[in-house]
Amino acid sequence: AQRVTQPEKLLSVFKGAPVELKCNYSYSGSPELFWYVQYSRQRLQLLLRHISRESIKGFTADLNKGETSFHLKKPFAQEEDSAMYYCALTVTGNQFYFGTGTSLTVIP
Amino acid sequence: GAGVSQTPSNKVTEKGKYVELRCDPISGHTALYWYRQSLGQGPEFLIYFQGTGAADDSGLPNDRFFAVRPEGSVSTLKIQRTERGDSAVYLCASSSGLVLGEEQFFGPGTRLTVL
Numbered sequence: 001a002q003r004v005t006q007p008e009k010l011l012s013v014f015k016g017a018p019v020e021l022k023c024n025y026s027y028s029g030s031p032e033l034f035w036y037v038q039y040s041r042q043r044l045q046l047l048l049r050h051i052s053r054e055s056i057k058g059f060t061a062d063l064n065k066g067e068t069s070f071h072l073k074k075p076f077a078q079e080e081d082s083a084m085y086y087c088a089l090t091v092t093g094n095q096f097y098f099g100t101g102t103s104l105t106v107i108p
Numbered sequence: 109g110a111g112v113s114q115t116p117s118n119k120v121t122e123k124g125k126y127v128e129l130r131c132d133p134i135s136g137h138t139a140l141y142w143y144r145q146s147l148g149q150g151p152e153f154l155i156y157f158q159g160t161g162a163a164d165d166s167g168l169p170n171d172r173f174f175a176v177r178p179e180g181s182v183s184t185l186k187i188q189r190t191e192r193g194d195s196a197v198y199l200c201a202s203s204s205g206l207v208l209g210e211e212q213f214f215g216p217g218t219r220l221t222v223l
Contacts, residue, residue, distance in 0.1 A: 004150075032209035043111070044151070044199065044214040051209055086150050093208040094164035096141070098150030 003027075004089050006099035013077050014107045021072040021102045023061075023087030031089045033063055033070040036098070038084040047072075047085070057081070077106045110134070112215035114200050120221045121190055129185040129218045133202030140183050141212060142175055143199040151199055157183060158205055190222045 003026040013019045025031065035047040048056045050063045050070060061072045070087060087099040113132040121127050133140050138159050143151035153167040160180045168174070172190075177183040187194055197219050201212040 006150075009148075034209075043216055044201075046211040049209060049211070088150075090209060092164075094156045095153045095167065096143075096151075096212070097153065098143075100148065100150050 004087050004097050004099040006085075006087055006102050008102045009100065010103050010105070012105045012107055015079055016076050019074050019077040019081070019104065019106075021085050021087075021104065023070045023072065023099060025068050025070065025087075025089050027068070027089065027091065029091060030065075031091050032093075033061070034088040034090075034096075035059070035061055035070075035072050036086045036088055038086070040083070044086070077104075079106050079108055082106045112200055112202050112213050114198075114215040114218050116218060117216065118219045118221075120223065122223050123190060123192060125190050125222075127187050127190055127220065129187075129198050129220070131183045131185070131200030131202075131215060133181065133183070133200070134213055135181075137202035137204055137213075138180065139203040139205035139212075140177060141201045141203075142183070142185050143201065145197045145199055145217070147196075154185070187220075190220075192222050195220055195222045 005024045033050045037047040038044045059074045063070050082105050084101050084103050086101045090096045115130045140157040142154040145151045155175050156164040157177045172188045175185045197217040199217045200215045203210050203212045
């Protein structure tokens with residue numbers, strides 16, 4: 001079965017420091033990978049998806065098929081990046097599998 | 109325009125009761141998803157609609173759970189004989205349904221508490 005693993009439930013970094021949120025998945029084919037974010041008192045929303053190969057709010061994520069990883073990175077964390085981050089995967093577009101999430105706190 | 113809306117925002121019920129949770133997707137979105145999110149967990153897929161039909165209901169945990177979308181717009185998630193383990197936030201999301209892997213737009217969720 002497809003599975004998404006986010007090993008860190010909590011992550012704290014200082015403002016201006018680099019941040020990396022880890023995501024590993026188990027699927028042997030070619031899934032579509034996403035990062036969703038939930039800011040305090042807001043809805044879950046798309047941050048970025050690997051097929052777009054875009055950078056949103058300074059975040060990037062590279063799909064590494066050899067390591068089956070899709071880690072989210074930002075070179076300089078900002079206080080407004082504090083939020084809950086979920087990695088997600090789909091194969092068919094029908095079912096989406098989400099990780100358990102990482103709560104990021106950026107310390108001023 | 110208006111986003112995805114869900115009603116009620118909170119629902120408290122007693123064990124064994126029947127509940128209905130409603131989702132209003134973004135107008136024109138043909139794809140609609142229901143998820144369940146338990147405390148400390150990520151959203152768990154329940155069911156996916158494309159138009160009026162349930163294209164994939166493999167995530168429904170058992171036959172107490174059922175969902176409909178009779179006119180291809182509003183959807184209702186129905187839970188019979190509720191159990192305490194059904195307590196969770198139920199999320200609805202919609203997308204245009206045109207492209208694989210497109211953005212899903214989430215509603216605010218319904219927090220269900222079964223006493």
